[in-house]
Amino acid sequence: xxxxxxxxxxxxxxxxxxxxxxxxxxxxxxxxxxxxxxxxxxxxxxxxxxxxxxxxxxxxxxxxxxxxxxxxxxxxxxxxxxxxxxxxxxxxxxxxxxxxxxxxxxxxxxxxxxxxxxxxxxxxxxxxxxxxxxxxxxxxxxxxxxxxxxxxxxxxxxxxxxxxxxxxxxxxxxxxxxxxxxxxxxxxxxxxxxxxxxxxxxxxxxxxxxxxxxxxxxxxxxxxxxxxxxxxxxxxxxxxxxxxxxxxxxxxxxxxxxxxxxxxxxxxxxxxxxxxxxxxxxxxxxxxxxxxxxxxxxxxxxxxxxxxxxxxxxxxxxxxxxxxxxxxxxxxxxxxxxxxxxxxxxxxxxxxxxxxxxxxxxxxxxxxxxxxxxxxxxxxxxxxxxxxxxxxxxxxxxxxxxxxxxxxxxxxxxxxxxxxxxxxxxxxxxxxxxxxxxxxxxxxxxxxxxxxxxxxxxxxxxxxxxxxxxxxxxxxxxxxxxxxxxxxxxxxxxxxxxxxxxxxxxxxxxxxxxxxxxxxxxxxxxxxxxxxxxxxxxxx
Ligand SMILES: Cc1ncc(C[n+]2csc(CCOP(=O)(O)OP(=O)(O)O)c2C)c(N)n1
Numbered sequence: 001x002x003x004x005x006x007x008x009x010x011x012x013x014x015x016x017x018x019x020x021x022x023x024x025x026x027x028x029x030x031x032x033x034x035x036x037x038x039x040x041x042x043x044x045x046x047x048x049x050x051x052x053x054x055x056x057x058x059x060x061x062x063x064x065x066x067x068x069x070x071x072x073x074x075x076x077x078x079x080x081x082x083x084x085x086x087x088x089x090x091x092x093x094x095x096x097x098x099x100x101x102x103x104x105x106x107x108x109x110x111x112x113x114x115x116x117x118x119x120x121x122x123x124x125x126x127x128x129x130x131x132x133x134x135x136x137x138x139x140x141x142x143x144x145x146x147x148x149x150x151x152x153x154x155x156x157x158x159x160x161x162x163x164x165x166x167x168x169x170x171x172x173x174x175x176x177x178x179x180x181x182x183x184x185x186x187x188x189x190x191x192x193x194x195x196x197x198x199x200x201x202x203x204x205x206x207x208x209x210x211x212x213x214x215x216x217x218x219x220x221x222x223x224x225x226x227x228x229x230x231x232x233x234x235x236x237x238x239x240x241x242x243x244x245x246x247x248x249x250x251x252x253x254x255x256x257x258x259x260x261x262x263x264x265x266x267x268x269x270x271x272x273x274x275x276x277x278x279x280x281x282x283x284x285x286x287x288x289x290x291x292x293x294x295x296x297x298x299x300x301x302x303x304x305x306x307x308x309x310x311x312x313x314x315x316x317x318x319x320x321x322x323x324x325x326x327x328x329x330x331x332x333x334x335x336x337x338x339x340x341x342x343x344x345x346x347x348x349x350x351x352x353x354x355x356x357x358x359x360x361x362x363x364x365x366x367x368x369x370x371x372x373x374x375x376x377x378x379x380x381x382x383x384x385x386x387x388x389x390x391x392x393x394x395x396x397x398x399x400x401x402x403x404x405x406x407x408x409x410x411x412x413x414x415x416x417x418x419x420x421x422x423x424x425x426x427x428x429x430x431x432x433x434x435x436x437x438x439x440x441x442x443x444x445x446x447x448x449x450x451x452x453x454x455x456x457x458x459x460x461x462x463x464x465x466x467x468x469x470x471x472x473x474x475x476x477x478x479x480x481x482x483x484x485x486x487x488x489x490x491x492x493x494x495x496x497x498x499x500x501x502x503x504x505x506x507x508x509x510x511x512x513x514x515x516x517x518x519x520x521x522x523x524x525x526x527x528x529x530x531x532x533x534x535x536x537x538x539x540x
Contacts, residue, residue, distance in 0.1 A: 005134030006031035006165035008175050009141045010039045015179040016145035016186060018069050018096055020425060022047055022056040026073035028100035031165040045425060045454060047418070048446040050081030055418025055444060057095045058088035062249050062406055062419070063381060064426035067148040069096040075115030083412040084444070085124040085155060090410035091248040092219065092313055094153035096144045097121070101130065103163035117159050126154035134167035138175035142182050151192035152219055152313045195311045195320035203280045203310040204327045211277040213239040217259050219283030219313045224251040226318040229325050231257035231335025236328050241337060242272070244284050246409045253376070253402035254341040261394045262287060269300045276302065281309045283317040290411065294479045339398045360518035363540050365389055367517045369396025375524050376400040377431045381423045385416035386435040388470045389463040389540060393435070414443025417460065421447050424456035431528060432458040438500065439468045439493055445503060451533035452508030459527040465540040466494045500537035511535035
């Protein structure tokens with residue numbers, strides 16, 4: 001029996017190593033959904049809002065380092081998923097984003113769900129293509145997978161008209177041949193460009209001028225092994241290391257080379273960069289403010305500093321650092337800047353500290369950081385959308401057990417819980433710890449339901465300050481003064497207060513509330529020890 005286009009697409013995805021599909025489907029995707037029953041090997045995960053679907057695909061890539069597919073329902077389904085697709089695009093996560101479309105004859109009739117899907121997809125995608133026929137689906141699917149795998153990772157949006165999905169494929173041998181060669185083509189596609197010898201020499205010159213120098217790291221330069229090389233370069237040249245504020249995945253914790261994050265706010269970021277005359281970028285962009293402010297610069301590095309790019313995000317960043325270390329004769333040195341288990345930052349409550357040493361009392365950012373430092377499990381995946389509560393977590397948790405730290409790269413809130421779904425599915429044996437503002441959490445809280453359904457080993461901490469606290473500062477920062485009663489109502493989340501424990505329970509996730517640090521530590525310990533998802537509402 002011949003297979004239809006949807007079945008060929010599923011076979012192609014599997015041949016290309018895409019074996020997880022996050023979806024919220026509709027009528028136009030039913031042939032794809034039906035194909036999942038007939039073909040073994042695809043782990044299909046339902047999200048109850050498309051922002052969960054695209055965020056989960058982002059989280060999956062960040063941990064698995066290979067693409068998942070997202071399956072979305074025409075223009076509106078895609079539109080619901082665009083904000084987290086934007087975050088994924090900024091993080092340079094690879095995603096095969098499949099969007100169902102009406103059958104081609106039906107599009108001209110302007111039915112209710114008809115829209116310009118390519119137009120919606122383009123700004124958040126690196127590649128957009130509408131499949132023209134069932135026969136073309138295998139080649140189109142293969143191309144989407146190759147695109148998604150291109151370093152450092154790309155958003156490939158493949159639009160799938162319903163008739164191309166339901167029509168039988170005439171030449172199945174040709175499709176099978178394409179699939180047979182796909183794995184080898186992916187291996188080739190994933191090879192990152194080597195950095196030029198000139199760029200290495202130029203960076204080496206910058207770091208050895210005897211002027212204060214900074215290596216600013218992003219992307220794959222923040223892996224444990226790349227950071228170790230950067231630490232050797234620092235040991236040789238005396239340069240400092242820093243990561244961008246937003247990091248797709250930052251390896252950190254005790255025993256790892258520390259790359260402190262550039263501060264978020266303009267003034268502290270300018271102060272952090274002020275000492276440096278030479279800044280070498282490795283997978284990082286030149287530092288710019290998150291927003292413009294009337295009385296502040298948008299460029300954060302000192303105006304008289306010189307920025308040099310060793311390697312762009314799409315280049316082999318670890319290879320570039322190694323080449324630089326070789327050029328400098330630093331390759332056999334011990335790395336500088338390794339975080340210890342009991343650094344000053346961890347204070348009295350360093351990792352491994354007895355429960356009695358943990359802070360108690362009102363939850364302050366430093367106190368929360370001390371609890372986290374003690375309790376972050378080895379090899380945890382921390383997903384940080386803690387906004388104002390978490391500003392100090394970076395320095396405060398440097399000496400926790402080794403872990404990865406993920407943040408939104410695109411500034412669109414509602415990122416953390418969906419990303420946790422994907423991360424938990426990519427690494428079921430690792431604990432996912434979500435640090436979530438209550439305002440940010442409300443955008444995509446449906447992710448809790450998917451966590452429950454999938455048994456995701458996730459601990460979700462909600463920092464319930466009952467406000468969009470950051471925006472109070474922003475209001476003053478942009479020169480809009482202090483909020484009056486009507487403006488304040490746009491920034492406060494009380495009246496009514498959100499009951500996160502009830503919200504979680506309603507989606508099958510057990511929850512507990514804490515109002516004090518000792519209680520928080522107890523709840524966190526319990527949550528981290530129990531399989532599956534659970535939530536802690538920490539009232540601040
Ligand atoms: C999609 C999107 N909508 C709105 C914003 C603007 N915004 C930035 S932070 C924020 C509030 C965050 O509140 P919460 O998570 O409770 O953290 P807090 O500021 O209270 O620490 C808002 C609305 C945004 N960044 N992205």
